[in-house]
Amino acid sequence: MSKAILTDVTKCIGCLKCVSACKQVHNLEMDVPRIWDRNDGLSAENWTSVIRRPGDHYVRKQCRHCLEPACASVCPVGALHKTEIGAVTYDITKCLGCRYCMMACPFGIPRYDWDKTVPHVEKCILCYDRIKTGQQPACTEACPVGATIFGDRDELLEVAHKRIKENPAKYIDKVWGEHEVGGTSVLYLSDIYLDFLTYPTRPGDKPLPKETAAAMESVPFAFVGMGGAMLGLNWIIRRRMKMDKERGNKKESADE
Amino acid sequence: MNRVQNTKLILWFLTGFAAAVALNRYVFGLGVTTNLSDRTPWGFWIGFDVMAGVALAAGGFVTTAIFYIMKREECHPMVKPAVLTAFLGYLAVVAGLLVDLGLPWNIWHMIIYWNPHSPLFEVGWCVMLYTTVLLLEFSPxxxxxxxxxxRIRDFLMKFRFPLVLLGIMLSTLHQSSLGTLFLIMRYRLYPLWYSHILPVEFFISAVALGLMMVAFESLASHWLYRREPETHLVAKLCRAAAWVLAIYFVAKMTDITVSGKLGLIFDGKWQSNLFIVEVLVSTxxxxxxxxxxxxRGNNKVQWIGSSMVVIGMVLNRIDVGGLAMLDSTASYTPSWMEIxxxxxxxxxxxxxxxxxxxxxxxxxxxxxxxESLPHTLPSFDYxxxxxxxxxxVASLTKHTLAFVLSFALGMALMSGNRLHAEGIDQITVKPATVVDSLCDTLCINGNRDDQFVEFSHEGHISRIGKDSCRVCHHLSLPGDKLSSCWECHTSMxxxxxxxxxDWHTSASGANLRCDDCHTPGVTRTAQSAKKCTACHPAYKFLADEKNATEKYYIPSYVDAMHKLCVSCHTVEAKKVKDKPNLAQCSTCHRIGTPPELKAGMKWDVTLPHFDNVVLPDVGQAGK
Structure with missing residues (x-):
């Protein structure tokens, strides 16, 4: 039973109540304008933001909680973890600060406490503590217009397709997050294209951890193979040297 | 002066300088020291210290393979220096990592927390094990x-062959896995560098670079100590490297051709030119x-060729490790402290x-x-x-001096806090024209983003007091005529x-000592301190119910921006029968209002901050 969030861009009014609720629930510190802001509103102290697009469009950005998250697959200590309930959580006690997750995330979500001496990775955790106890995330609870809603992923997908079916003129016939990078737990319905949420080169529908899987699976073979090849080479060379030596000895004895 | 001594002097100087910067990094954090950002979480340190560092240390496994596995006895003079270089190279990689990692004291976590899916996990383990192997290989x-x-030495000598074999196997893994790190960033790495065979390319190039690094190191150290260069031996290395480079080039070009990226090389973009330069120089x-x-038998050509491979391959690792990232390069150049x-x-x-x-x-x-020989230096100057x-010891004093001087220079060059060094321009102010009744209200460009907000000047004076102009004006910032809204309304x-x-205690602020506010002898808390009104009698305070202290609460940025409009609307809305619910953002900030409704509105106002706000229609009820 995987939980998810569905955000309907056509309904969002850009009131930022979700951002406010998120900051209060997670006790995030205040924002100070900084040079390392990515200008999408997300920062170490802002786990969700609302991006204003031309026309009356407000797009809420947050962690997409991929079904097969790249961040969790690359973390060398498993500090990032996809829970069964759907949230990708972060364990600060394990993290060693390599920031590989930030490099690997196709949506550029994880942020870093650059100004702290003991920095951590900061990102939306789908209010894991709240949804575990049956509550809904702070952001969906705070939304005054129901633009962003919480529920089972399958049900939300049905809702999304139903909305498109009922109002095909209003929506683009696509649920963002249904197939992208193998599916995400944060879904979007929209009347504008949401490609700006990812990198210029689209990640596509293939789950990103699959990109490294082949190389990682061949590691034991490379290890043993290299060892075997080196031993074999050594054996051949030694044998050849030995034979050369014997031949030399024979020659010498023949000469005598 | 002596060639060795001068070189060491320079090296000690650079080390001392870095020590000062490293201190700065551990005290103030990565944000102050580096130009890294959320856009470029990996920078010069990963590209040069880690990626290039590991590749440069490849000489160790290549040389041991040639000597112990392929039994090329003539290579014997190269083995010990190469293993030493590799060992020190790996130590340097670990040192670089300890600076780059956000939580370096957790570096050992890879031993207890496992994630075998992660290429970095594998690299980490291999580096740990291989550094140990190198230590055992070199310690005799x-x-x-x-x-x-x-006895220990004899014991280690017995296990030399298995150690060498293990070292080669481990090196194969992590040299290639450094390439695997980037396989997941297909959307991030420029296509000319991204390749599915990146691990293979990394391995082959590491072998070539390892050979050339051994050659370079031999040439450089023999030059330094004025010894006869090992020209004949280096020529052999060069011949082997030429073949490996050829294989590397063929593999790389085949991959680029097969994946249809050949056209990208000559399209004139800076990345393409960088790629051409890199391949020319390195291969x-x-x-x-x-x-x-x-x-290849010529000493000068050996110098040129081996340094070209070293520089070119380091460039390749830096390119893959960050320079050739699609999204990032525009905003990142390494800071002088990183370098x-x-x-x-x-x-x-x-x-x-x-x-x-x-x-x-x-x-x-x-x-x-x-100079290090005792008898050549007099101990007494007659x-x-x-x-x-x-x-x-006397010959070391120069080095100590270089270290200390450069450490001091580094400390002096470090700016106190770069975070606050961003310049702030003047705020533009103009009187509010929309509502005549609010004559004390100004429209100010509070956030310096050319989006004006209504600002009640009188309201601020009545709270902070008439004599407190400097709270907003001239907030001790050079060149600052007015403070931004967010400097007080700090939280969004x-x-x-x-x-x-901090401001009250800092020398550039109020410059107060602890006892100026806190009662001496009592634990220093908010309660034991003077009330703010003791110094600022004009301030109007709210009582903090929890702590029974006075606190001056500053509304959040959003509330501050909305207050004036919403409070006025609340008054006006009392006269209206169907009151719009002004507590709801969506009442004003809603979208998709039909044009016919817009046409009938009395207040045809576009709010400064949200240009597409639609105000509720209050005109019909009349005043």
Whole structure:
């Protein structure tokens, strides 16, 4: 039973109540304008933001909680973890600060406490503590217009397709997050294209951890193979040297 | 002066400089030291210290493979220095990582928390194990000096072959896995560098670079100690490297051709030009040089060719490790502090290398450093009648001086806090024209983003007091005529306390001592301190119910921006029958209002901050 969030861009009014609720629930510190802001509103102290697009469009950005998250697959200590309930959580006690997750995330979500001496990775955790106890995330609870809603992923997908079916003129016939990078737990319905949420080169529908899987699976073979090849080479060379030596000895004895 | 001594002087200088910067990094954090950002979480340190560092240390496994596996006895003089270089290279990588990692004291976590899916996990383990293997491979050399450790030395010598084999196997893994790291960033890495065979390319290029690094190191150290260069041996390395480079080039070009990226090379973008330069310097030119027997036997050409491969391959690792990222390069150039640390780490490694070859049996004939020999330096200067110190220590004083001087220079160059160094321009102010009744209201460009907000000047004066103009005007910032709204309304969404402790204690602020506010002898808390009104009688305070103290609450940024409009609307809305619910953002900030409704509105206002706000229609009810 995987939980998810569905955000309907056509309904969002850009009131930022979700951002406010998120900051209060997670006790995030205040924002100070900084040079390392990515200008999408997300920062170490802002786990969700609302991006204003031309026309009356407000797009809420947050962690997409991929079904097969790249961040969790690359973390060398498993500090990032996809829970069964759907949230990708972060364990600060394990993290060693390599920031590989930030490099690997196709949506550029994880942020870093650059100004702290003991920095951590900061990102939306789908209010894991709240949804575990049956509550809904702070952001969906705070939304005054129901633009962003919480529920089972399958049900939300049905809702999304139903909305498109009922109002095909209003929506683009696509649920963002249904197939992208193998599916995400944060879904979007929209009347504008949401490609700006990812990198210029689209990640596509293939789950990103699959990109490294082949190389990682061949590691034991490379290890043993290299060892075997080196031993074999050594054996051949030694044998050849030995034979050369014997031949030399024979020659010498023949000469005598 | 002595060539060795001068080189060491420079190296000590660079090391001292880096030590100062490293101190800064650990005290103030990565944000102040580096130009890294959320856009570019990996920068110069990963590209140079880690990626290039590991590749440069490939000489260790390549040389041991040639000597122990392929039984090329003539390579013997190269083995010990190459293993030493590799060992120090890996130590330098770890040192670089300890600076780059956000939580370096957790570096050992990879041992207990496992994630076998992660290429970095694999690289981490391999580096850990291989560094240990290198230590065991090299330790017989220094142990030779101490006869009581002979048994340990003999024991290690017995296991030499399995150790070498294990070292080669581990190197194969992590040299290639450094390429695997980037396989997941297809959308991030420029297509010319991204390839599914990146791990293979990394391995082949590491072998070539390893060969050339051994050659380069041999040339450089022999030049340094004025010894006869090992031209004949280096030529053999060059011949092998030429073949490996050729294989690398063919593999790379085949991959680019097969995946249809050939056109990208010549499209004139800066990335394409960088790629051409990189391949020319690292592969084509040196391979072409070294395929000609006449050239590869020439000492000068060996110098040129090997340094080209070293520079070119380091460039390749830096490119893959960050420079050729699609999204990031525009905003990132390494800060001087990042470069200083990298140089310092390399310098320290070279210093240890020089120490080792002078003191241990790394080379067949140990080099003689004229100044380090006691008898060449007098311990007493008869002309000035001064005691010069024990010669071996006296020659070190220069190095100590270089280290201390550069450390001091580094400390002096470090700016206090770069975070606050961003300049702030003047705020534009104009009177509000929309509502005549609010005559004290100004429209100010509060956030310097050319989006004006309504601002009640009188309201602020009544709260903070008439004599407190400087709270907003001239907030002790040079060149600042007015403070930004956010300097007091610091939090976007939360109510905050106005009191700034740091400002009150800092020399550039109020410059107060602890006892100026806190009662001496009592634990220093908010309660034991003076009330704000003792110094600022004009302030109007709210009582903090929890702590029974006075606090000046500053509304959040969003509330501050909305207050004036919403409060006025609340008054106006009382006269309206169907009151719009002004507590709801969506009442005003809604979208998709039909044009016919817009046409009938009395207040045809576009709010400054949200240009597409639609105000509720209050006109019909009349005033």
């Amino acid at each position: 050399v220094p142990l030779e000096k101490f006869s009581r450790y002979a 084509i030119i040196p391979a072409a040089l070294f395929f000609v027997p006449k050239y 200083a640390i990298s140089l310092g780490v390399v310098s320290a490694a070279v210093l240890v290398f020089l120490f080792a070859i002078e003191n241990f049996h790394v080379w067949d004939i140990r080099p003689e450093d004229p 002309s000035s009648r001064t005691w010069l110190g024990i010669p071996s 969404y939360k109510e905050v306390d106005f009191f700034k402790h």
